[in-house]
Amino acid sequence: MVKNTGTPYGLNTFRPLNIPEPCNVQMGKHDKPQIITKKHGKSLSVLSIKDTWRVDDEWWTNHPISRQYYTILLENLSRTTIFIDRIGGGWYEQGL
Template structure:
C-alpha cells in the first residue's frame, strides 16, 4: 500500500510521462541510425528491431514514424524514432 503524502493533487502537478525527447542522430545512406547523442555521442553497435507506425491519418497532424530498438556502444539499449513527416529524431523512454 502506498502511504498517504497528505498532498492534494492539482491539475498543475500532473505531467505526462514517457514523452519523446529530441535527440541528435547520425544516419547512414539508408536512413538507419549510426550514432545517437545522449549526453555524449555513442555509436550504434546493433539494431535489434525496427518498425514503422502510421496512424491517425484522418487528423490534421498524422503520425508517421520509423522506430529503431538499438544497442549502443556502451551496451545500453534505447529506442529512437524518426518522425517521417518533419524528419527529426527522438528518444523514447519507457
C-alpha cells in the same frame, strides 16, 4: 501500500511521462542509424539494431503520426529506442 502524501487530486497533478526527447542521429550504411547524439550532447555508436517498426496513425486529425522506430544497442551496451518523425523530420529518443 504507498503512504498518503496528503496532496489534493486535481488536473494539475497529472503530468505526461516518457515524453520523447530530441536527439541527433547520423545514418550509416543501408540508411540505418550509426551514431546517436543525445540531448545532453553525448555521442554513442550503434552496435546493432535489435528491432525496427513503424507507426502511421492519426492521419485524419491535425496531428498525424508517421514514425519509424528502432530499438538499438549502443556502444555502452545500453539499449534505447529512437524514432524518426517522418512528418516533422526530427529524431527523438523514446526511453521505453
